[in-house]
Amino acid sequence: MIAHLRGKLIYRQPGQAIVEAAGVGYDVTISVPTFTALPSVGSEASLHIHTQVSQDQIALFGFLDLDEKRLFERLITVSGVGPKLAIKILSGLSVERTVQAIRSHDHAQLVRIPGVGKKLAERLVVELKDKLEDFAVVPAQKTVQGAAVDDVLSALTNLGYQRVAAEKAIEQAIAKDAALADDFDGLFRGALKIIR
Numbered sequence: 001m002i003a004h005l006r007g008k009l010i011y012r013q014p015g016q017a018i019v020e021a022a023g024v025g026y027d028v029t030i031s032v033p034t035f036t037a038l039p040s041v042g043s044e045a046s047l048h049i050h051t052q053v054s055q056d057q058i059a060l061f062g063f064l065d066l067d068e069k070r071l072f073e074r075l076i077t078v079s080g081v082g083p084k085l086a087i088k089i090l091s092g093l094s095v096e097r098t099v100q101a102i103r104s105h106d107h108a109q110l111v112r113i114p115g116v117g118k119k120l121a122e123r124l125v126v127e128l129k130d131k132l133e134d135f136a137v138v139p140a141q142k143t144v145q146g147a148a149v150d151d152v153l154s155a156l157t158n159l160g161y162q163r164v165a166a167e168k169a170i171e172q173a174i175a176k177d178a179a180l181a182d183d184f185d186g187l188f189r190g191a192l193k194i195i196r
Helices: 032-037 065-074 081-093 095-103 107-110 119-128 150-158 163-176 177-184 184-195
Strands: 004-013 018-022 024-030 044-053 057-062
Touching: 004 024, 004 150, 004 177, 018 044, 024 044, 024 065, 032 081, 044 065, 057 081, 065 081, 065 119, 065 163, 081 095, 081 150, 081 163, 107 119, 119 163, 150 163, 150 184, 163 177, 163 184, 177 184
Parallel strands: 024 057
Antiparallel strands: 004 018, 004 044, 018 024, 044 057
C-alpha cells in the first residue's frame, strides 16, 4: 500500500492533485485545506497517503497534515461515511473544529457541511466521541477582523470558493499586509491570488 508520496506537483485544483514520482503521475484526491497549503505547480510536494482499494479501483487520498489523515481514517470507520464524504467533511471544517464538534456533541456545526444530515451528525458523535482522545484540543483561534474581511469572504464564497479556503486565503493576505484588513479591493485581490 502507498502510505506516503513525494514528487513534483504537476497539477492541482480543489479536490485533486497529481504528483509525479519516479516517472509516474499519481492522481490523488485532496481536501480543501490540503489544496490551499500545497506549493505551486512544478514544486516538490509531499503527501501522507491513504490507499483505498475497492473491487473496481485503487484510489489515493492525500493529506499534507498527518492529523488530517488520521481523522480521515477515523471518519471512514463510521457507517455511512465513505472516503469522498470524509474529504467533504474535512473540507468543510478544520481538523480541530471537527474534533471539537464531535467531542462537544455540536450537531449544528456538523450539519452545516454539505452531505451531512442530522442522523449522520448524530452517528458521527456516537461512534467517534471516545475515539478522538489522541487529538490535541486547540483553543479556538481568533479570526482576522477588519472592515473588509466579511465583504471579501462573501465575495469569494459567491464566486464558488469553499468558505474554509476563502478564510485561509484572507488570513494569509492580511498576514502579509495588515493594512489590507480595511481595504476591500486590496484584500480581495490579495486573497484571490492566494486561493488560485
